[in-house]
Amino acid sequence: MAVGMHWLLLGSLCPLVWGYPSFTIDYDRDCFLKDGQCFRYISGSIHYFRIPSAYWKDRLLKMYMTGLNAVQIYVPWNFHEPQPGVYNFRGDHDLEQFLNLTMELGLLVIMRPGPYICAEWDMGGLPAWLLNKKDIRLRAFDPDYLNAVDSWLSVLLPKLRPRLYNNGGNIISVQVENEYGSFLACDYGYMRHLHTMFRLYLGDDVVLFTTDGSADYFLKCGTLQDLYATVDFGPVDNVTKAFEPMRRFQPRGPLVNSEYYTGWLDYWGDKHAVTPTDRVAQGLQAILESGASVNMYMFEGGTNFGFWNGADFPRIYKPITTSYDYDAPLSEAGDPTDKLLAIRSVISKFQSVPQGPIPPPTPKFSYGLVTLKKVGDLVDLLDILCPADPFVTQYPITFEDVKQYFGFLLYRTRLTGDVPEQTPVSSPANGIHDRAYVSVDGQFYGVLERDSLKKVNVTGKEGQWLNVLVENMGRINYGSDLKDFKGLIGNLTLGTDVLENWKVYPLNMDGPISQGWPHIMADQILKTPQTDSTTGPAMYSGTFKITDIGDTYLKLPKWSKGQVWINGFNLGRYWPVRGPQVTLYVPGTILSSSQVNNITVLELENAPDQPMVIFLDRPILNGTYVGKMRGDIVRSDSGALDL
Numbered sequence: 118m119a120v121g122m123h124w125l126l127l128g129s130l131c132p133l134v135w136g137y138p139s140f141t142i143d144y145d146r147d148c149f150l151k152d153g154q155c156f157r158y159i160s161g162s163i164h165y166f167r168i169p170s171a172y173w174k175d176r177l178l179k180m181y182m183t184g185l186n187a188v189q190i191y192v193p194w195n196f197h198e199p200q201p202g203v204y205n206f207r208g209d210h211d212l213e214q215f216l217n218l219t220m221e222l223g224l225l226v227i228m229r230p231g232p233y234i235c236a237e238w239d240m241g242g243l244p245a246w247l248l249n250k251k252d253i254r255l256r257a258f259d260p261d262y263l264n265a266v267d268s269w270l271s272v273l274l275p276k277l278r279p280r281l282y283n284n285g286g287n288i289i290s291v292q293v294e295n296e297y298g299s300f301l302a303c304d305y306g307y308m309r310h311l312h313t314m315f316r317l318y319l320g321d322d323v324v325l326f327t328t329d330g331s332a333d334y335f336l337k338c339g340t341l342q343d344l345y346a347t348v349d350f351g352p353v354d355n356v357t358k359a360f361e362p363m364r365r366f367q368p369r370g371p372l373v374n375s376e377y378y379t380g381w382l383d384y385w386g387d388k389h390a391v392t393p394t395d396r397v398a399q400g401l402q403a404i405l406e407s408g409a410s411v412n413m414y415m416f417e418g419g420t421n422f423g424f425w426n427g428a429d430f431p432r433i434y435k436p437i438t439t440s441y442d443y444d445a446p447l448s449e450a451g452d453p454t455d456k457l458l459a460i461r462s463v464i465s466k467f468q469s470v471p472q473g474p475i476p477p478p479t480p481k482f483s484y485g486l487v488t489l490k491k492v493g494d495l496v497d498l499l500d501i502l503c504p505a506d507p508f509v510t511q512y513p514i515t516f517e518d519v520k521q522y523f524g525f526l527l528y529r530t531r532l533t534g535d536v537p538e539q540t541p542v543s544s545p546a547n548g549i550h551d552r553a554y555v556s557v558d559g560q561f562y563g564v565l566e567r568d569s570l571k572k573v574n575v576t577g578k579e580g581q582w583l584n585v586l587v588e589n590m591g592r593i594n595y596g597s598d599l600k601d602f603k604g605l606i607g608n609l610t611l612g613t614d615v616l617e618n619w620k621v622y623p624l625n626m627d628g629p630i631s632q633g634w635p636h637i638m639a640d641q642i643l644k645t646p647q648t649d650s651t652t653g654p655a656m657y658s659g660t661f662k663i664t665d666i667g668d669t670y671l672k673l674p675k676w677s678k679g680q681v682w683i684n685g686f687n688l689g690r691y692w693p694v695r696g697p698q699v700t701l702y703v704p705g706t707i708l709s710s711s712q713v714n715n716i717t718v719l720e721l722e723n724a725p726d727q728p729m730v731i732f733l734d735r736p737i738l739n740g741t742y743v744g745k746m747r748g749d750i751v752r753s754d755s756g757a758l759d760l
């Protein structure tokens with residue numbers, strides 16, 4: 118505060134001489150102070166980690182054209198430090214390039230570097246390797262956790278320092294932690310430690326802030342002296358009322374809604390979330406009338422490519438869909454929607470918006486049908502997917518134990534006697550994290566699923582392999598269950614016997630597929646699938662040629678659940694029988710017009726008799742959905758073949 122007043126006085130006397138640039142808080146006039154003037158931001162959240170880097174500039178330009186003067190950005194730690202001390206800031210991970218683009222377009226930046234970010238992202242952005250120490254306390258004053266945090270902040274924050282507004286850059290403020298008041302630990306020592314680290318690397322004059330749900334019980338544990346307290350809430354009827362908790366905790370300073378919800382996320386098996394445009398526009402108008410600064414969450418959501426989606430755990434485990442469209446003003450594919458136009462029109466009542474038309478939606482292509490061929494059952498492809506020796510263990514070990522953090526682990530054990538009668542395989546401790554595909558030799562028997570499908574009957578003969586492929590469907594990103602170990606986290610039983618003597622195969626699919634497998638050896642492979650069964654986990658592949666490149670949407674009619682790669686890029690999970698998401702967004706950036714395009718599908722349950730997929734020119738995110746607690750999985754209409 119003292120600093121801000123100081124700049125204001127001196128600045129207003131000699132604005133061109135020194136004291137600027139500066140960004141501070143004026144507690145007397147209840148506003149931010151940018152170069153000595155009261156300033157309010159109208160910002161939008163965009164997740165660079167959910168958008169191909171080639172499209173970043175296009176999206177930021179559209180945000181600028183809507184009339185926003187700032188963007189708000191999370192940084193997911195696990196996206197940038199995949200192994201302890203190993204960093205990735207290249208390509209789609211190139212945070213500095215993204216920040217350069219915001220600067221070029223004249224947008225200010227509100228940074229949210231975590232270390233925890235929630236964001237419906239795997240483990241809320243925390244690296245799963247933190248769980249190598251099983252009793253670690255996350256988001257708390259725990260030496261193991263803090264050592265890892267400090268080491269990450271020592272890499273990340275120095276990149277931000279020269280970009281701070283006061284240092285000539287465009288970052289006006291930096292959030293510490295994220296909705297910490299929603300986390301039961303309520304550890305002020307931890308928040309104080311973060312505060313010290315942020316000040317150490319970013320200096321004393323940057324505006325640091327916190328964000329919490331707009332209720333006293335959230336702000337109680339989420340706020341800390343010297344961190345400016347802000348709140349988040351979606352469209353409400355009474356904005357004054359919604360800001361009251363913030364005012365109780367902090368009587369003066371600018372009002373800020375750090376997450377004004379333009380839409381909402383989707384879970385597999387739930388109805389597609391939609392927030393009506395007029396409601397979003399009215400709510401925004403009321404916030405702007407109140408004089409508050411606002412950030413719209415999301416402005417563009419994007420896509421959970423690969424294995425990056427998170428999950429919530431209200432009572433049962435609920436994974437987030439691959440699409441993070443969020444019903445946001447810019448669609449998953451970055452196209453302006455009616456919601457964007459309505460928001461722009463509201464903003465124009467309060468400040469001037471750039472002249473000129475909003476860029477139109479980019480062309481979308483319906484490339485049509487592609488037939489696929491079976492490459493092989495997963496258990497017959499272990500030489501490629503797991504060339505190293507498997508782990509040998511009496512009782513099951515987890516993903517974290519074998520230091521593979523994403524994707525799939527295959528657990529196998531030999532039957533120690535004949536099993537002539539239907540006998541249940543089950544996990545008495547509900548220890549399937551998160552879904553298991555059970556077969557005996559080549560015969561697929563069915564699925565076990567966390568919190569819902571508890572038993573699968575099998576039969577078999579002594580010496581046959583019982584195969585249990587376990588899928589990590591995304592770590593919990595919110596609440597007190599962040600320590601979400603994956604794999605078989607308890608014993609499996611066959612009848613009443615605890616199964617023992619496992620071989621555990623960590624499967625690396627991204628590696629070989631990004632290097633051209635199976636297409637580089639198509640001739641050998643396509644002759645040799647050992648069965649033509651369409652049930653159980655298996656790989657399929659196909660190729661297609663195109664002349665015009667653009668975005669498209671992949672539909673997998675009559676497929677059940679699995680993962681898709683195109684030209685080695687992991688597009689994400691599909692699960693049309695669970696819904697509501699039916700198509701996967703395929704960015705044109707991964708397609709080729711000069712070479713044949715390669716598609717690889719891992720189907721986990723049931724493939725169609727004639728395996729084929731379709732590229733459409735529009736998304737289907739609101740297909741039929743199958744409520745998870747219904748027990749049996751019913752095939753829904755969304756698998757139907759309509760073009």
Ligand SMILES: *[C@@H]1O[C@H](CO)[C@@H](O)[C@H](O)[C@H]1NC(C)=O
Pocket residue numbers: 211213214217
């Ligand atoms: C960002 O911009 C700076 C200044 O123009 C330049 O030196 C740097 O190479 C750019 N970084 C990236 C990753 O584009």
Ligand SMILES: *[C@@H]1O[C@H](CO)[C@@H](O)[C@H](O)[C@H]1NC(C)=O
Pocket residue numbers: 355356357358
């Ligand atoms: C909104 O809430 C404020 C504070 O609680 C209250 O004084 C005011 O009457 C409310 N306005 C309406 C229209 O309900």
Ligand SMILES: *[C@@H]1O[C@H](CO)[C@@H](O)[C@H](O)[C@H]1NC(C)=O
Pocket residue numbers: 538539540541572573574
């Ligand atoms: C498993 O088999 C038993 C008979 O051994 C039968 O009672 C039970 O219904 C079967 N369960 C399932 C899920 O098929």
Ligand SMILES: *[C@@H]1O[C@H](CO)[C@@H](O)[C@H](O)[C@H]1NC(C)=O
Pocket residue numbers: 512606607608615
């Ligand atoms: C698995 O079962 C064995 C034998 O009953 C027991 O010693 C072990 O603790 C169990 N493991 C877990 C994780 O429950």
Ligand SMILES: *[C@@H]1O[C@H](CO)[C@@H](O)[C@H](O)[C@H]1NC(C)=O
Pocket residue numbers: 633634636637638684708709712713714715
């Ligand atoms: C598809 O795979 C073939 C065989 O490996 C390869 O030559 C081609 O470059 C791949 N296509 C693309 C677009 O990567």
Ligand SMILES: *[C@@H]1O[C@H](CO)[C@@H](O)[C@H](O)[C@H]1NC(C)=O
Pocket residue numbers: 739
């Ligand atoms: C799904 O969304 C599309 C496009 O917004 C809309 O036309 C259609 O009516 C919706 N279908 C259902 C079942 O809600």
